[in-house]
Amino acid sequence: MAQRYGGRFSPDGKGGRVEAAPAPKLASPLKGRARVSILMALSVIPIVTAFGQGGAIPLAVNLLSGAAIFAGAVVTREGLKAEAAWTARKIARRPAVPRKIFGSVLVGMGVALGAMSGLAGIPAAIVYGVVAAGLHLTSFGLDPMRDKGMEGVDTFQTERVARSIEEAEKHLAAMKDAVLRAKDRQAEGRVDRLIEAARRMFRQVEDDPRDLSSARKYLGVYLMGARDATAKFADLYAETRDPVVKTDYFALLDDLEKGIEARRETLLVSDRTDLDVEIEVLRDRLKRDGLPTGE
Amino acid sequence: MTSTGAQKIAFAALAVLVALAGLGVLDGGGL
Numbered sequence: 001m002a003q004r005y006g007g008r009f010s011p012d013g014k015g016g017r018v019e020a021a022p023a024p025k026l027a028s029p030l031k032g033r034a035r036v037s038i039l040m041a042l043s044v045i046p047i048v049t050a051f052g053q054g055g056a057i058p059l060a061v062n063l064l065s066g067a068a069i070f071a072g073a074v075v076t077r078e079g080l081k082a083e084a085a086w087t088a089r090k091i092a093r094r095p096a097v098p099r100k101i102f103g104s105v106l107v108g109m110g111v112a113l114g115a116m117s118g119l120a121g122i123p124a125a126i127v128y129g130v131v132a133a134g135l136h137l138t139s140f141g142l143d144p145m146r147d148k149g150m151e152g153v154d155t156f157q158t159e160r161v162a163r164s165i166e167e168a169e170k171h172l173a174a175m176k177d178a179v180l181r182a183k184d185r186q187a188e189g190r191v192d193r194l195i196e197a198a199r200r201m202f203r204q205v206e207d208d209p210r211d212l213s214s215a216r217k218y219l220g221v222y223l224m225g226a227r228d229a230t231a232k233f234a235d236l237y238a239e240t241r242d243p244v245v246k247t248d249y250f251a252l253l254d255d256l257e258k259g260i261e262a263r264r265e266t267l268l269v270s271d272r273t274d275l276d277v278e279i280e281v282l283r284d285r286l287k288r289d290g291l292p293t294g295e
Numbered sequence: 296m297t298s299t300g301a302q303k304i305a306f307a308a309l310a311v312l313v314a315l316a317g318l319g320v321l322d323g324g325g326l
Contacts, residue, residue: 035306042310045317053319062317069313107313114316121322128321132312138305 030084032140036077039107043069046114058117065113072106075099076140083144090207091149091158098143108133157209164212164219165202171223172198175230182234187246191230194253197260198223204267211267218263226256 043066050062079099086092112129116122172195179191201218205211212219233249236242315321 038306038310039313042313042317045314049317049319062319065316069317107309111313111316114313114319115321117319117322124321128312128316132309132316135305135309135312139302139309140306141302 030077030080032080033077035139036073036080039073039076040070043067043073043110046110061113061116065110068106068110068113070110072103072108072110072136074103075106076103076136079103079143080140086144086148089148092144093147093158094144098145100140100143101137103140104133104136107136154209157212161205161209161212164216165206168198168202168219168223171227175223175227178227178231178234180234181231182237184237184246187233187237187249190250190253194226194257194260197257201260201264201267204264208267208271211270214270215263215267218260222256222259226253 045066046062046069047066050059050066053059053062076099079095079102082095082099086095108129110129111132112125115128116125175191176188176195179187182188198218201215205215205219229249229252233245237245237249
């Protein structure tokens, strides 16, 4: 999206000292996206040739073939997304549906249908299909099949965390949507910064689900309040353009962001305390058993 | 992780296979 230049002498400028905004984090492009796109494009071929085959059954079969290959490519892309999400997280459960494997089965079926000519050609078509599925699996790989970093983690708690974060993400999305109504780029940037801070905390709670109870307020009530305040601010500011309103709103966001950051630090500290306690208990036991502990 | 050579070759082969199947070149190919 185009953004207005906000330099020294611009209306939104910072006047003299220009502090560099933190660079926005861009998501890295999906691995294997190009291959999926090529596969989608190739699925057009059987659909185009379907009309030159002369006959209703070849037409239907070739259309089905194109549809299966396209569906296979779509499912594969979803599988790649799931895999990327799995790789990005320190604690992750394996995807519930092995989408890449389904994708390879669909592509294999598509090739088999495309290569089929009459009932006599079915065995050969099946071989072609199996070969295509095998090539697909070699090219895109298998889905992640195991849970990662789940040892010593309560599944129930992880699910609660996932649910809370999903809710919190909804608040963030609503907030981002609401601030657009204010038609003020500074406010949009400010909200983006708050969202980033909130996401940093989400990641931390995900990494250690025990933090949920102490972070809960920030995931729920505060973000909900911020969302409502944003909506009110946007409506009011769009009408009045009152700088006082804007200052007040920014002050609120500042407080909230500071609160989130402070809470995040506390979570880190409490992790540290837990570790210290754990180490101390083990050391005491070793000492009691007469083993050298290096003290 | 970037795709390895084997993955690229496998994908190229898959693309050719899909294209041939789509064009009807494989039709009637016996075992």
